[in-house]
Amino acid sequence: MSSLVQSTIEKYGKDATRLMDIITDIKKELGVLGKGEFTEIADQLGLSSVEVEQTYSFYHFFSTDSRAKYNIYLNDSLVSEMMGRHEIAEAFEKSTGTKFGSISSDGLFSLHNTSCIGMNDQEPAAIINGTIFPRITTYRVRELIQQFRAGKEVEDMVNSFGGGKNQSDLIKSMVTNNLNRRGAVIFSNYEPATTLNKLKDLKPEQVIDEVKNSNLRGRGGAGFPTGLKWDFCTKSPGEVRYLLCNADEGEPGTFKDRVILTEIPHLLFEGMIVGGYAISAKEGILYLRMEYDYLKDYLNAILDDFRKAGWLGKNACGIEGFNYDIRIQMGAGAYVCGEESALIESSEGKRGEPRNRPPFPVQVGYLNKPTVVNNVETLCSVVKIIEKGADWYKAMGTKETAGTKLLSISGDVKYPGVFEIEWGMSIDEMLEMAGATNVKAVQVGGPSGRLIGQNEFHRTICYEDLPTGGAMIVIGEHRKILDVVKNFTDFFIEESCGSCAPCRYLTVILRNKLQKIIDGKGVTKDLDDLVMWGEQMKKANRCGLGQTAANPVLTSIENFRSEYETRIEKGKDFDTKFDLNKAIQNSSRYVGRFPQA
Amino acid sequence: MSKPIVATTSLAGCFGCHMSILDIDERILQLIELVDFNKSPVDDIKEFTTMCDIGLIEGGCCNSENVHVLKDFRKNCKILVSVGECAIMGGLPALRNNIPIEECLHEAYLNGPSTKDANPDKILPNNEELPIILDKVYPCHEIVKIDYYLPGCPPRADLIWNALVALVTGDELKLPYEVVKFD
Ligand SMILES: Cc1cc2nc3c(=O)[nH]c(=O)nc-3n(C[C@H](O)[C@H](O)[C@H](O)COP(=O)(O)O)c2cc1C
Ligand code: SF4
Ligand code: SF4
Secondary structure, X not given: OOHHHHHHHHHOOOOHHHHHXXXXXXXXXXXOOOHHHHHHHHHHHOOOHHHHHHHHHHOHHHHOXXXXXXXXEEEOOHHHHHOOHHHHHHHHHHXXXXXXXXXXXXXXXXXXXXXXXXXXXXXXXXXXXXXXXXXXXXXXXXXXXXXXXXXXXXXXXXXXXXXXXXXXXXXXXXXXXXXXXXXXXXXXXXXXXXXXXXXXXXXXXXXXXXXXXXXXEOOOOOOOEHHHHHHHHHHOOOOOOEEEEEEOOOOOOOOHHHHHHHHOHHHHHHHHHHHHHXXXXXXXXXXXXXXXXXXXXXXXXXXXXXXXXXXXXOOHHHOOOOOEEEEEEEOOOOHHHHOHHHHXXXXXXXXXXXXXXXXXXXXXXXXXXXXXXXXXXXXXXXXXXXXXXXXXXXXXXXXXXXXXXXXEEEEOOOOOEEXXXXXXXXXXXXXXXXXXXXXXXXXXXXXXOEEEEHHHOOOEEOOOOEOXXXXXXXXXXXOXXXXXXXXXXXXXXXXXXXXXXXXXXXXXXHHHHHHHHHOOOOOHHHHHHHHHHHHHHHHOOOOHHHHHOOHHHHHHHHHOHHHHHOOOXXXXXXXXXXXXXXXXXXXXXXXXXXXXX | OOOOEEEEXXXXXXXXXXXXXXXXXXXXXXXHHHOEEOOXXXXXEOOOOOOEEEEXXXXXXXXXXXXXXXXXXXXXXXXXXXXXXXXXXXXXXXXHHHOOHHHHHHHHHHHOOOOOOOOOOOOOOOOOOOOOEEEEEEOHHHOOOOOEEEOOOOOOHHHHHHHHHHHHHOOOOOOOHXXXXXX
């Protein structure tokens, strides 16, 4: 038994549900885990070795080999591509002398692609040994690699601090906030603990009623009424309940939670306490994506302050019998873990595979107890609602969508960043606000949302019209729509958990069809197939990932059909474009035969 | 009126689908009342001698000959049906699709338990007479247009029978649960 494995497992109390943390810690030391570690861990935790291995192999930051001294994960989101990722990737390959997906022969560097890291407002961005390097240029790549070769540590290469709390001792990050517009709720004036002080005068039911009255809807994308969710949870049988805060923020183009976590984490933790109190939770868990690991120490320090101040712990907030604490659960690189039941599985140390529903998490959630999962922004809104009242809140926004919304705007805009708006703003106004001109399309709500063209720019952002979790990717006139769609489809292929057959392979078939059309080999049938098969995805998959994975294809064909039609062969209904000569090339060469097909 | 003409072939398949055709048992007598056969292992006609109405394809394409035969079927049959998992998805043979063809050949002819010591000259089959192996196994619809698909490994005899009858008579295909359940 290696002492590393032993001590790590003891640190987490030999608790199998903490497998994520155990693997994270061991991986940090070893760079890669193998059969030996799987067996050791399994023996200690009373699991089988494949149970350990399957958790390990599921997550991007676990399964990629990071044994190099410098492990570079370069974002491959659409906006990263738009901002020149291709040149940066080439520069990395050239200066490290290795290809993406491998480690350089001297063992110094490993290069990996990675899905959107929540830095769309400062692309191209990479994570090197956990440190975020935003706004990378080819010059910067050469400089970094040269200095690393000369023995510099990653921390030595942090050459600026982003504004606000990014400069604080516990963060010290180059990430900038780009908080371009403060609004009346989330980024309004904030006096910490105002709401917590109020809490002891309120019964849990009163808190829930107030939230219900405010008409607050979840900000993670689905827009479920928050008060109702809490109500359902408290009405589920059982004494023990949990509150999970979803800070997985994996939807490409979303980065608003990052700014909350950096600038006003007190507000979030306050929200987690209010929520925990309302549903009488035993514990709150902040599920934080691995990409935001650079915020962890800072957040933990704030939680310590909260404990010292009596806001957390035994009789929290001075409320007799309210024993409540918050812990941080790190993810490990999997978009699907943002789906609430996958988030729960992952928090229990398992593969992040969504559960069948029903039962819903409010009935059977974390450790099979009734559980509320809420987005970061949702919980922040709650604090202000309790402070200022449901009526104050309801007065903002539209009839069915109360309050404000944080938009993460990126792409071809002058001022990428976070904007807090009142619901009901039109896309036209939004583009003007962020300084975007000559816009061809806007991806509303990230890849799982809708790609809209100019004829829909008059529409308004709210649940009655254009619902969104806040990701707004602006696509300029000079871009090719099919490249956008292909990037998004690749994303879904990479991030599918693989449980449902259509999600696992129809996505690949869609991508191949797209590629055929991009290569100028498409025919009418290909376009028809994309639509026909894309429609199946909505019906035949278990969770939102698969159900929306064809949205880029479907909404782009709906709104930008001409971009497809100009690329397909006219007057031809069907042609697979199978190339026999190409298909026999490798085997002919290998057996030493050069015939005509 | 002359009877509709059927052709069949087995490409990269195991002949199990053809066995399933034979599994229609005594209905084979009805079958020959219903249709004539042209190119098919059933009657051993090697080349098309006439335009056919229905072509039944077993197996996907793993070598150049499969591709030629399949294209020949497309040319000579009005309707093509992919019969069985191999024709529809590549099936068992497609398990090699994630392995580079060079590795497959190496394992089969140079390193396999039965060839390692038996092939001292390290000969790889390269006679001109032989078909050339493709880089991977392709389902039929990635090569030519396929009109219908009959799932199963093999599809049940009843499914093949029902489909043939429906194609020939123009009646709706009967698909009771028993003929499309797989376990
Ligand atoms: C594939 C997928 C990814 C998701 N990612 C997130 C996420 O990163 N953050 C989030 O808050 N919600 C995400 N959601 C939505 C959650 O499942 C859930 O609805 C939400 O966290 C509930 O909180 P809310 O009611 O406060 O919005 C995702 C859903 C799916 C299907
Ligand atoms: S739809 Fe996709 S991501 Fe969701 S459970 Fe099924 S396979 Fe997994
Ligand atoms: S589908 Fe099954 S029975 Fe038919 S050829 Fe393939 S392996 Fe044989």
